Amino acid sequence: MQNCPHTIKPPFLKWVGNWFLLFLLLFSPAHAEDGAKELDKKEHQEVTDDSDNFITFVFENDSIGSGTDQNYTNGVRLTYLDLNDAVPDFFYKVTDYLPTLPDYLSTFDKKNKSTVYYSAGQNLYTPDDISSPVQDPNDRPWAAFIYGSIGIFTETENYIDEMEVTFGIVGPLALGRQIQTIVHRHVTNSTIPEGWDNQLENEPGLILSWQRRWSDALPLDGLKISETKKLRLAVDPYFGISLGNIYTYASAGFSFRISTQKSRSSNTPLRVRPALPGTGYFKASEEGWGWSIFGGIEGRAVARNIFLDGSTFVSSHNVTKYPVVGDANLGIAFDVSRVRLSYTLVLRSKEFKTQDRSDLFGAISLAYRF
Numbered sequence: 001m002q003n004c005p006h007t008i009k010p011p012f013l014k015w016v017g018n019w020f021l022l023f024l025l026l027f028s029p030a031h032a033e034d035g036a037k038e039l040d041k042k043e044h045q046e047v048t049d050d051s052d053n054f055i056t057f058v059f060e061n062d063s064i065g066s067g068t069d070q071n072y073t074n075g076v077r078l079t080y081l082d083l084n085d086a087v088p089d090f091f092y093k094v095t096d097y098l099p100t101l102p103d104y105l106s107t108f109d110k111k112n113k114s115t116v117y118y119s120a121g122q123n124l125y126t127p128d129d130i131s132s133p134v135q136d137p138n139d140r141p142w143a144a145f146i147y148g149s150i151g152i153f154t155e156t157e158n159y160i161d162e163m164e165v166t167f168g169i170v171g172p173l174a175l176g177r178q179i180q181t182i183v184h185r186h187v188t189n190s191t192i193p194e195g196w197d198n199q200l201e202n203e204p205g206l207i208l209s210w211q212r213r214w215s216d217a218l219p220l221d222g223l224k225i226s227e228t229k230k231l232r233l234a235v236d237p238y239f240g241i242s243l244g245n246i247y248t249y250a251s252a253g254f255s256f257r258i259s260t261q262k263s264r265s266s267n268t269p270l271r272v273r274p275a276l277p278g279t280g281y282f283k284a285s286e287e288g289w290g291w292s293i294f295g296g297i298e299g300r301a302v303a304r305n306i307f308l309d310g311s312t313f314v315s316s317h318n319v320t321k322y323p324v325v326g327d328a329n330l331g332i333a334f335d336v337s338r339v340r341l342s343y344t345l346v347l348r349s350k351e352f353k354t355q356d357r358s359d360l361f362g363a364i365s366l367a368y369r370f
Contacts (some may be wrong), residue, residue: 011189025305051338052083056270056280056367058121064362065345069190070128071346071359074180075272077121081280085116087152091163098299117148121272124176125307128356131191135198138354141317142199143307144176145169145246153279155215162240163278170246170306171202201312207247211240213255232264233257236296238277245276245312246305255296255329262290263335267340269365274300276329280367282340283309289337294344295330308352319352331363340367 033080060075062068127139135142147168154161168174177196184190216234239252255268257277268278276296301324310318331344341364348359 004090011058029054041316043149051369054083054280054367054369055079056081056365058270058363058365060272060346060363062359062361063188064364066360068360069130070126071351071355072123072361073126074124076120077119077270077272079117079119079270079280081115081117081270083115083281084113087114087154088116088150090150090165091152091186113155115153115155115281117149117151117153119151121149122146122174122176122296123272124180126180126193127195130193130195133194133197133337135195135317137317138319140197140319140352140355141171141310142176142306144172144174144179145205145307146174147205151209158214158302160213160215160277160279162209162211162213164207164246164273166205166207166209166273167245168246169202170200170205173202174201193269198317200306200316201314203245203306203311203313204246205246205306207242207244207273209240209242209273211238211251211277213238226330232259232261235260236277237263240277242274245304246306247302249274249300249302251298251300253296253298253327255294257292257294259292260290262288263292263333264290265267266292266333266335266340268294269331269333269340269344269367270345270361271365274298274327275346275363276327276344280332280365281341282335282367282369290335292333293331294333298327299330300325300327303355305351319354322350325349325351333365338369340369341365342367 018081022122044077058075058077058079062070062073114215123143123145125140125143127142129136145168147166149164151162151164159313174290176199177193180193184192213236215236235254237254239250241250242248251274253276255278257268259266263282266282267280268276270278276298302321305321306312308321310316326349328347329344331342333340333342344363344365346361346363348361350358
């Protein structure tokens with residue numbers, strides 16, 4: 001994670017090019033014949049044991065996007081997800097205090113399916129110049145956020161609802177200085193960050209999030225790319241809201257997935273919020289492998305972002321944020337037996353008025369089903 005904010009490293013461009021070259025090769029006639037043989041077999045054969053749990057590790061960093069070290073510079077998230085688990089009583093208590101949010105928990109019936117997940121993570125935010133010990137008055141504050149989340153996905157015949165509660169802390173207790181310094185000194189041999197003395201003060205954080213997605217709203221099955229190989233396209237519109245002293249915003253957008261028949265039931269990989277919606281679900285197949293191309297566009301109307309607005313209860317450095325922020329996403333995922341590996345490239349519009357350029361960062365996700 002070297003401090004070179006104005007350049008995109010050529011090796012990164014070559015790497016992205018190789019990904020898309022691999023994508024094109026998947027459509028070649030040579031692979032079509034192999035595809036026909038696979039489709040004659042049990043293409044949707046799932047592992048027969050009770051593998052209803054997922055563990056997912058997500059790593060997001062600007063060094064695997066633009067090759068820079070600025071703004072949202074690093075995020076990690078570890079998530080444990082349990083399919084068809086009972087909804088914790090905790091969520092019923094939360095909705096009692098949030099009458100303005102849809103109390104869809106009370107409308108459960110036997111056809112609804114719920115998935116419970118638990119996450120822990122850390123996000124780091126830095127100005128352009130991490131070598132300066134002085135806070136740039138025109139750049140964003142230094143900040144770190146460490147958190148834990150509990151959430152549920154509830155699925156009906158028409159849509160998927162997601163509700164998540166996040167508790168965390170912003171400030172020195174989030175260990176941003178220690179983590180970035182160790183990585184730069186002992187892993188990447190990059191510029192040592194010198195400005196963490198300017199970071200936001202310790203502050204507890206709370207985020208309540210709700211989102212509704214119309215899954216497979218525009219499905220197109222059987223898209224032929226040859227006489228023997230077919231794809232599936234699905235487009236999912238969605239909207240949501242997040243409330244809290246860390247983030248307060250309303251979001252809306254759509255996502256899409258183009259997948260092989262073996263990955264037709266898989267969902268968009270999990271990411272670090274704010275991000276495209278996705279459960280991270282994928283089938284565990286004993287035969288062959290599948291892939292999917294996914295992406296989407298999201299717009300957010302932002303009322304509060306502590307990483308730009310500064311501390312809630314004490315005076316701190318802050319910048320003037322834009323009230324509307326947009327993300328454009330493009331990614332690829334591979335499902336092999338019980339493992340899924342994915343990469344997402346994210347272009348995020350400018351978040352504050354003195355920001356030099358839009359953000360470009362990458363996200364790598366590794367999931368295991370057991």
